[in-house]
Amino acid sequence: MSDHRSLPVPDGLEGDRLDAAIARLFGLSRTRAAELIAAGDVLVDGDPAGKSDRVHGGAWLEVVLPPPPSAPTPRPEPVPGLRIVHEDADIIVVDKPVGVVAHPTGGWTGPSVLEGLLASGVQLTTSGAAERQGIVHRLDANTTGLMVLAKSETAYTVLKRAFKERTVDKRYHTLVQGHPDPLRGTVDAPIDRHPAGDGRWAVVAGGRPSVTHYDTLEAFRAASLLEIRLETGRTHQIRVHMAALRHPCVGDHLYGADPTIAERLGVSRQWLHAVRLGFEHPTEHRPVEFASDYPDDLAKAVDQLRED
Structure with a gap:
């Protein structure tokens, strides 16, 4: 069913092309x-x-929007490399491999964490939309590492609130081009869809508040290994904020990374890994923390930089 919208043009779009x-x-x-x-x-x-x-x-403006593509119904589909790190009656923590999305979407035909867990016989809460059952946060398809999903209704409610209230400790490691100055800092810059409308996100005035803390762990000749702590969890947040600092994640061609560096290091996607995840257990009310080692492609790139 089509969606009819009527609204005034915001002053911030004054002078823009109509299609933009x-x-x-x-x-x-x-x-x-x-x-x-x-x-x-x-x-x-x-x-x-x-x-x-x-x-x-x-x-x-009067606009008739087409109906959004419907998300496919999740169906059990084994996902090679999807590792269960922890499971109990309320939560399941997985280590997500590259090339896997969190849940099925209208424009994605590849594997998803949700379908992989269904194939393993894991029962997730049915809270939320059917295609996103148990999902309380997401990782990009080509970002690897730790994700937690809810198995019970209570866990879903508590974890959703914890992510919203920023009480979850989300740590990532990323390899970026060059050397950030200062070596430790905070990027506090709002994020919204890129005005080009091409799937990218960008720092945009009036966007959603987004805060990223970074610290340099190791500096190499032309790259730096950073630890990232996220306060917020916007789409592509780390990738957008690192690009805004002019130090894009190695291999992240969507956000302006130099392809020659990635090729030399054998990296075919953004060097970004969710390395630690800590939160209060939703029903046992005790702190839990999980860790993940770098996958082979990311580890080899760092080893090569150290040898250089």
Whole structure:
């Protein structure tokens, strides 16, 4: 079912192209926004407009949005390399391999943590949408490391609140290009969808508050190994904030990394690993902490830098 939206153009989009404004407002790609405009599904002050027309703050937009793609129903699907680190009656902690998303989505045809656990016979809480049962936080497909999922209704409620209230200790290690200055610091910069509407996220005025703490563990000739502590958990947060510092994660071509460095180190994705996860157990009310070693591709890259 189509979604009809009517709203004024925010002053912050004054002077933007119509296709860019539509993409920004509704989280679409520029191409998809242009298709809606060409189909006559976008009116500005009651009249059709061209995709390159400039918008003005306060102009009245009427947009007919297509229905979102429905997320596929999770089905048991074994996931090679998905390791269970801890399991009890309420929670399950896994070490996620590369190339695996947290849960099925409309645009993803590869494996997911959720389907891998279903294939292992794990029963997760049914709280939340069917395709996201038990999911209380996520890792990018090509980010490896620790994830916790809820098996009971109580655990789901308590863990969702803990992530929202920032009481979960999330630690990552990342290899970035160059040497951050200072060697230890905090990036406090809001994040929202990139204005290009191409799937990237960016530091954007008026975006969602996002805070990343970093500390240099080891410095190499052309790269640094950092420990990251996240206060918030925005999509691509570490990748966006490191790119904003002009020290993108090695191998993260989406955010401007130098492909020659990644190629020399044999890294075919962003060097980013969720290395530790600590929180209060949702029903036993005791602190628990879990750790994960680097997978082979990331470990080899660091070993090579040390040899160099």
